[in-house]
Amino acid sequence: MVVEAEALHCLRVAMGQADAQFRAGQWAAIDPIVNRRGKVLCVQRTGWGKSMVYFVAARLMRAQGAGVTLIVSPLLSLMRNQIDAAQRLGLRALTVNSTNRDEWAGVRDELLAGSVDLLLISPERLANDEFVAGTLQAVADRIGLLVIDEAHCISDWGHDFRPDYRRVGQVLARLPANIAVLATTATANRRVAQDVAAQLGTGVVVQRGPLLRESLALQNLRLPGAADRLAWLADRIPQLPGSGIVYTLTTRDADRVADWLQQQGIDARAYHAGKPDDERQALEQALLGNDLKCLVATTALGMGYDKPDLHFVIHYQTPGNVVAYYQQVGRAGRAIPAAVGVLLSGDEEEDINAYFRDAAFPPQGQVDRILGALEAADDGLSVRALERAVNLRQSQIEKVLKLLVVEPDSPVLRLDGAWYRTAHPFRLDQERIAHLTRQREQEWAQMKQYQAGERCLMQFLADALDDAGTQPCGRCAVCLGRPVLPVEIDRARLIDAQRFTRHSEMPLELKKQWDIEALPQYVAEHGWSKQNIAQRLRGEAGRVLSRWGEPVWGQLVARGRAQGRFDDELVDAAADLVRHRWPEAAQASWVTCIPSMRQPALVPDFAKRLADALGVPFRPALVKTRETQPQREMDNRFHQCLNLDGAYVVDDQHGIAGPVLLVDDLVDSAWTLTLASALLRQAGAGAVHPFALAVVSAK
Amino acid sequence: MSAEGLSDDTEAILLLCGRFGGEGQAPFEPLSTPEYAALARALNQRGLRPADLLAADGPAAPGLPQEAGVALDRIAFLLGRGTAMALSLERWSRAGLWVLSRADAAYPAALKRRLKHDAPPLLYGAGRQALLDVGGRAVSVLAGDLLKASVGRLNRSGLQQGRLALVSPFAPEVGVHADSTSVRDRCIDALVDPS
Numbered sequence: 001m002v003v004e005a006e007a008l009h010c011l012r013v014a015m016g017q018a019d020a021q022f023r024a025g026q027w028a029a030i031d032p033i034v035n036r037r038g039k040v041l042c043v044q045r046t047g048w049g050k051s052m053v054y055f056v057a058a059r060l061m062r063a064q065g066a067g068v069t070l071i072v073s074p075l076l077s078l079m080r081n082q083i084d085a086a087q088r089l090g091l092r093a094l095t096v097n098s099t100n101r102d103e104w105a106g107v108r109d110e111l112l113a114g115s116v117d118l119l120l121i122s123p124e125r126l127a128n129d130e131f132v133a134g135t136l137q138a139v140a141d142r143i144g145l146l147v148i149d150e151a152h153c154i155s156d157w158g159h160d161f162r163p164d165y166r167r168v169g170q171v172l173a174r175l176p177a178n179i180a181v182l183a184t185t186a187t188a189n190r191r192v193a194q195d196v197a198a199q200l201g202t203g204v205v206v207q208r209g210p211l212l213r214e215s216l217a218l219q220n221l222r223l224p225g226a227a228d229r230l231a232w233l234a235d236r237i238p239q240l241p242g243s244g245i246v247y248t249l250t251t252r253d254a255d256r257v258a259d260w261l262q263q264q265g266i267d268a269r270a271y272h273a274g275k276p277d278d279e280r281q282a283l284e285q286a287l288l289g290n291d292l293k294c295l296v297a298t299t300a301l302g303m304g305y306d307k308p309d310l311h312f313v314i315h316y317q318t319p320g321n322v323v324a325y326y327q328q329v330g331r332a333g334r335a336i337p338a339a340v341g342v343l344l345s346g347d348e349e350e351d352i353n354a355y356f357r358d359a360a361f362p363p364q365g366q367v368d369r370i371l372g373a374l375e376a377a378d379d380g381l382s383v384r385a386l387e388r389a390v391n392l393r394q395s396q397i398e399k400v401l402k403l404l405v406v407e408p409d410s411p412v413l414r415l416d417g418a419w420y421r422t423a424h425p426f427r428l429d430q431e432r433i434a435h436l437t438r439q440r441e442q443e444w445a446q447m448k449q450y451q452a453g454e455r456c457l458m459q460f461l462a463d464a465l466d467d468a469g470t471q472p473c474g475r476c477a478v479c480l481g482r483p484v485l486p487v488e489i490d491r492a493r494l495i496d497a498q499r500f501t502r503h504s505e506m507p508l509e510l511k512k513q514w515d516i517e518a519l520p521q522y523v524a525e526h527g528w529s530k531q532n533i534a535q536r537l538r539g540e541a542g543r544v545l546s547r548w549g550e551p552v553w554g555q556l557v558a559r560g561r562a563q564g565r566f567d568d569e570l571v572d573a574a575a576d577l578v579r580h581r582w583p584e585a586a587q588a589s590w591v592t593c594i595p596s597m598r599q600p601a602l603v604p605d606f607a608k609r610l611a612d613a614l615g616v617p618f619r620p621a622l623v624k625t626r627e628t629q630p631q632r633e634m635d636n637r638f639h640q641c642l643n644l645d646g647a648y649v650v651d652d653q654h655g656i657a658g659p660v661l662l663v664d665d666l667v668d669s670a671w672t673l674t675l676a677s678a679l680l681r682q683a684g685a686g687a688v689h690p691f692a693l694a695v696v697s698a699k
Numbered sequence: 700m701s702a703e704g705l706s707d708d709t710e711a712i713l714l715l716c717g718r719f720g721g722e723g724q725a726p727f728e729p730l731s732t733p734e735y736a737a738l739a740r741a742l743n744q745r746g747l748r749p750a751d752l753l754a755a756d757g758p759a760a761p762g763l764p765q766e767a768g769v770a771l772d773r774i775a776f777l778l779g780r781g782t783a784m785a786l787s788l789e790r791w792s793r794a795g796l797w798v799l800s801r802a803d804a805a806y807p808a809a810l811k812r813r814l815k816h817d818a819p820p821l822l823y824g825a826g827r828q829a830l831l832d833v834g835g836r837a838v839s840v841l842a843g844d845l846l847k848a849s850v851g852r853l854n855r856s857g858l859q860q861g862r863l864a865l866v867s868p869f870a871p872e873v874g875v876h877a878d879s880t881s882v883r884d885r886c887i888d889a890l891v892d893p894s
Contacts, residue, residue, distance in 0.1 A: 375852075406793075421850065423825060
C-alpha cells in the first residue's frame with residue numbers, strides 16, 4: 001500500500017520543488033490507481049496537473065514492480081515540462097507515432113529490455129491493426145497502467161467524437177480488473193463524463209473540478225465580410241500584449257489569414273494538419289517561447305497543448321459547437337491575470353459548418369458499394385483494388401472503411417494487408433447517424449445562441465459544461481455592457497484587406513503519375529508508358545484564381561458559368577495575375593484552352609479576351625473528339641484517366657510552338673489539364689502554364 | 700462472447716493460456732493443456748475457481764501454483780497480460796469470433812467427456828455456438844488460421860445464416876503448425892460425432 005506521504009515525495013521530485021503540495025483531487029486520483037489498480041476519470045481544466053497524476057502513479061507502480069505505462073494521446077510528443085518531470089522521476093518516456101516509423105523496432109526492443117517506463121502513442125496507432133499486431137502486442141503483456149488523454153473523444157455525446165477513440169473505448173471495456181486506467185479530459189459536461197465512465201467499466205472513480213478560467217474576458221463580434229475580419233485582426237493583434245492563437249475552420253483559411261497578417265507586418269504563422277510533424281512541433285515550441293506573435297491554426301492545434309501565458313484566442317470564424325469553442329478559447333489566461341477571447345462571426349461559417357455536418361457520415365450507397373465489392377471478392381482487397389471496383393476517391397474509401405472497422409459488429413476486417421468482409425450482417429445504423437446529426441444541429445443552434453450574447457458569456461459556457469454555480473463573470477462584453485476590444489476598423493486597412501481577398505490565387509499542381517492502364521488509346525497513339533509521367537510531357541506549376549463561390553472572384557466565376565459568359569472583371573483579374581505575380585506565364589507567346597462540347601463558347605471566349613489583354617494570339621489547339629462524363633463524377637485516378645482516354649487531340653494547323661498559357665474555367669483534380677499538357681508537349685509546344693478560374697474541391 | 704463479455708473464469712483462463720501475438724518475446728510461455736489441467740485440479744481441490752487467482756486482494760491461495768508445478772512468477776506474469784488480452788479480444792470480437800473456456804456452460808460436453816484432462820482449456824470460434832453440440836457437418840474444426848477462415852468467402856454465408864460453426868483450440872491468428880493437426884483431429888473426433 002502506498003500512502004499519501006510517499007506519493008507527495010514523488011510529486012516534489014517530479015516538480016523539482018521541495019514544498020510542492022497536491023492540488024485538490026490529485027491524491028484522490030493517484031490512490032485508487034496505485035493501490036487498487038482502479039479506473040479513474042479525471043475531468044479537470046488544462047494546467048491542473050493531470051500529467052503529474054500519471055507520472056507519479058507510473059513511478060509508484062514501477063517501484064511496486066509493475067510494468068510499462070501506456071499513454072494514449074493526440075500530442076505528437078510530451079510537452080517540454082512533462083519530459084522534464086518524467087526525467088526528474090527517473091522515468092524514461094518514448095513516443096511512437098507516424099513521424100518516427102523507423103524508430104519503432106528500436107522502441108520495441110527497449111521496451112522488451114525493460115528500459116522504458118512510459119510509452120506515448122497516438123489514438124491512430126492504437127486503432128491500427130498492423131501496428132497493434134506487429135509492434136504493440138510484443139510489449140502489451142507488460143502494460144500495467146493505461147492513460148487516455150482527451151477521453152471525451154470516446155463519447156458519442158462529446159463534441160469531438162472520433163472513430164479512433166471508439167476503438168480505444170472498446171479495448172478499455174475489455175480490460176480485466178487488475179489493469180489500472182486513468183482517463184483525463186478538460187472538456188466534458190456531465191453526460192459525456194457519465195458516458196466515458198460507463199465505457200471504462202464499473203466502479204470508476206470520477207473526479208471533477210471547475211473548468212473555467214477567471215482571468216478570461218470574452219467578446220463576440222459579427223463582421224460578415226472576410227475583408228472586414230482580416231482588417232480587424234490586423235488592427236487589433238499588434239495592440240495585444242503577449243502572444244496568442246487565431247483559430248480558423250479550414251486549412252486554406254489558416255494559410256490565407258497567416259499570409260495576410262504577415263503582409264501587414266505581424267509575425268504570424270499558419271499551423272494545420274497539412275504541415276509536416278517536425279514543423280508543427282517547431283511552431284508549438286515557438287509559440288511557447290513567445291518567439292512569434294500568433295499561430296493561425298485549425299483544430300489541429302489542439303488538445304493537450306498547454307501554454308500558461310497565452311494572452312489571446314481569437315476565432316476568425318465560429319466553430320460548430322460551444323464546447324469545442326470553449327476547448328479552444330479556454331486555453332487562454334491560465335497563469336496570467338488577464339486574457340482575451342474574441343469570437344468573430346462571418347458569412348461563410350454557416351456553409352462550412354453545414355458541410356462538416358453533412359460529410360461526417362458516408363451515404364448508405366457508398367457503404368453498400370464497398371461492402372458489395374468485398375463480398376464478391378475471392379480474397380481480400382487492397383484499397384487500390386477497391387478503387388478499381390468502386391468509383392470512389394481513395395480518401396473516401398478509406399474514410400468509409402475507417403468508420404466501418406470500429407463498429408462493434410464490424411462488417412470489415414483488415415488482415416495481412418488487405419480488407420475482408422466479415423460474417424456480420426450489416427446495416428448502417430441510420431438511427432444513430434440521424435441522432436448524431438440532430439445533435440450536431442442542436443449544438444450549432446446553441447452556438448448561435450451564444451453569439452447572440454444575451455447573457456454573461458462565461459456563464460453561458462459554464463452551463464454548457466455543467467460547471468455548477470458560476471456567477472456572472474463581470475469581465476465579458478455582456479457584463480460590461482461594452483466591447484472588451486474596440487470594434488472599429490481602419491479605413492485604409494480595410495481597402496488593403498479587400499485587395500488581398502482579390503489576390504486570392506493559389507498554386508495549381510498537375511499530376512505526376514497517371515494510371516497508364518486506363519489510357520489504352522493514348523498509349524497506342526503516342527507510345528506513352530510507365531506510371532510516372534515523363535518529364536518532357538509535364539506542364540509547369542500553374543495557378544488557379546479562386547475557390548468556387550468564394551468572395552470575390554469565386555462568386556463571379558459561379559455567376560459566369562450560370563450566365564454562359566465570364567465577366568470582364570475576371571479577365572482583368574487573370575491578366576493582372578499573369579502580368580504582376582506570375583512571371584513564368586508572362587513569357588507565354590500564345591494562349592489556348594480546354595474545349596467543351598456541352599458549353600462550346602464559354603471558355604474559348606474567356607481565353608480569347610484574356611489573350612487580347614495579354615497581347616498574344618489565341619489558338620484553339622485542343623479539339624474534343626468525343627463526349628466525356630463530367631470529371632467530377634469520376635472519383636479516383638483509374639476512372640478519371642479512363643474517362644479522358646482519347647477524348648482530346650491536338651490540332652496544330654495554326655502552329656503550336658512556344659510557351660503557352662493553357663486555360664480552363666474549373667479545376668478539381670487537374671486530370672484534364674494534366675492530359676492536355678501532355679498532349680500539347682507531345683505535339684511540340686513549349687512550356688505549358690496551366691491556369692484555371694476556380695477550384696472546386698473542398699478542403 | 701456475450702455482449703456482457705467473458706465470465707471471470709474464462710478471463711482468468713484466457714490470461715493463463717491464451718496467445719495474443721507477443722508470446723515470442725515474452726519471458727514466459729502461456730500454460731499448456733496439461734499444465735492448466737494440473738492447476739485446475741489444484742484449484743478444485745481447494746474449492747477455488749480460476750477467477751479466484753485474479754482476486755482483488757491477491758490470489759486466494761498463494762502457494763497453489765507451486766503445488767501444481769507452475770512457477771509463481773510465471774503465473775504472475777501471465778495474469779498481468781490484461782492489456783494484450785483486451786487488444787486481442789477487441790479485434791476478435793469485431794470480427795465476430797468468440798472464446799469459450801472449460802468453465803463455460805456452452806463448452807461442448809462431448810469434448811470434456813472424450814478428452815477429459817486433454818480437453819483444450821480454450822476454444823475459439825465463429826458462428827452459432829449451439830451447433831457445437833449438434834456436431835456433424837455443421838461444425839468445422841480448424842488446426843489454425845481461424846480468423847482468416849472466418850472472413851473467407853466460402854464460409855461467410857454459412858456463418859451468417861447460422862448453418863455453420865468454425866472452432867479451433869488454437870488462437871485465431873495462429874497458423875497451422877506441426878502439432879496442431881493431431882490436436883485438431885482429436886477434437887474433430889469428439890465434436891463431429893458428439894455421441
